[in-house]
Amino acid sequence: MTSVTPAQELLDVAYEEALHGLAEGGIPIGAALFDADGTLLGRGRNRRVQSGDPSVHAETDAFRAAGRRRDYRRTTMVTTLSPCWYCSGLIRQFGIGSLIVGESQTFSGGHDWLADHGVAVTVLQDRRCVDLMTQFIAEHPALWYEDIGVADELEA
Amino acid sequence: MTSVTPAQELLDVAYEEALHGLAEGGIPIGAALFDADGTLLGRGRNRRVQSGDPSVHAETDAFRAAGRRRDYRRTTMVTTLSPCWYCSGLIRQFGIGSLIVGESQTFSGGHDWLADHGVAVTVLQDRRCVDLMTQFIAEHPALWYEDIGVADELEA
Numbered sequence: 001m002t003s004v005t006p007a008q009e010l011l012d013v014a015y016e017e018a019l020h021g022l023a024e025g026g027i028p029i030g031a032a033l034f035d036a037d038g039t040l041l042g043r044g045r046n047r048r049v050q051s052g053d054p055s056v057h058a059e060t061d062a063f064r065a066a067g068r069r070r071d072y073r074r075t076t077m078v079t080t081l082s083p084c085w086y087c088s089g090l091i092r093q094f095g096i097g098s099l100i101v102g103e104s105q106t107f108s109g110g111h112d113w114l115a116d117h118g119v120a121v122t123v124l125q126d127r128r129c130v131d132l133m134t135q136f137i138a139e140h141p142a143l144w145y146e147d148i149g150v151a152d153e154l155e156a
Numbered sequence: 157m158t159s160v161t162p163a164q165e166l167l168d169v170a171y172e173e174a175l176h177g178l179a180e181g182g183i184p185i186g187a188a189l190f191d192a193d194g195t196l197l198g199r200g201r202n203r204r205v206q207s208g209d210p211s212v213h214a215e216t217d218a219f220r221a222a223g224r225r226r227d228y229r230r231t232t233m234v235t236t237l238s239p240c241w242y243c244s245g246l247i248r249q250f251g252i253g254s255l256i257v258g259e260s261q262t263f264s265g266g267h268d269w270l271a272d273h274g275v276a277v278t279v280l281q282d283r284r285c286v287d288l289m290t291q292f293i294a295e296h297p298a299l300w301y302e303d304i305g306v307a308d309e310l311e312a
Binding site: 048052053054055062063064066067068069070071072073084085086087088089090092093094095109110146148149150151 | 163220
């Protein structure tokens with residue numbers, strides 16, 4: 001039997017969301033918010049394309065799905081890709097205690113900044129996540145750069 | 157006649173949104189995104205209470221209302237209150253060029269961090285905005301601390 005760490009099991013939920021987004025024609029990034037005991041509080045995916053909404057990054061979507069809460073200190077945000085500044089800011093502002101990142105090879109956002117501010121950060125460098133984003137960026141560069149606000153690349 | 161600076165005229169739109177939110181029973185923070193020529197691209201308000209959605213801060217709502225865009229460098233985000241880390245991260249990630257802050261006396265978020273990263277930041281310390289939040293925080297402390305993820309204060 002293959003040994004599966006808890007972090008990888010949590011990542012599986014985010015990865016399923018990413019695949020769901022891809023199947024919808026969207027940007028394949030997924031996320032999920034869990035309580036300390038592993039209870040799923042909310043899951044979501046990037047829906048820039050599907051909803052025409054630039055504010056719905058995967059982490060935002062999972063955070064929204066979890067509803068209003070008073071204390072995030074014992075929660076864990078799991079995301080297939082290193083969180084951008086927008087999503088890193090979300091994690092810091094609401095005091096989410098832990099962050100599990102699928103990969104930071106295709107894009108590196110604010111996960112080191114979060115670690116510097118007390119968030120327990122784990123980066124898995126999961127091969128499935130790397131492959132998913134590598135292929136997506138190669139096939140849809142303009143959409144990808146739009147999603148992370150990189151206007152220079154769109155002019156090239 | 158009273159002399160009105162352009163920044164104050166832009167702030168008026170955000171302040172109207174804040175009052176709208178207050179009238180709905182919500183947290184009175186408003187925001188608006190403008191193009192370089194002063195064209196309004198989107199306006200919005202905090203809707204944690206109204207929509208039961210913790211991800212809708214005023215800046216997020218204005219950003220969403222502006223729809224998908226490829227380049228934010230010549231846009232200005234105007235907000236009645238210093239942006240929290242979540243909203244500061246939004247401004248940084250999407251390369252919004254300018255930020256006008258109504259006030260930073262009742263809450264100070266990431267506006268200095270944004271200035272350090274190249275955003276042109278103006279803080280007006282507008283008396284209406286200060287009074288609005290001062291009164292709201294005094295009357296609804298638990299709701300306010302929930303909105304900025306300060307769990308410690310809720311335990312007191």
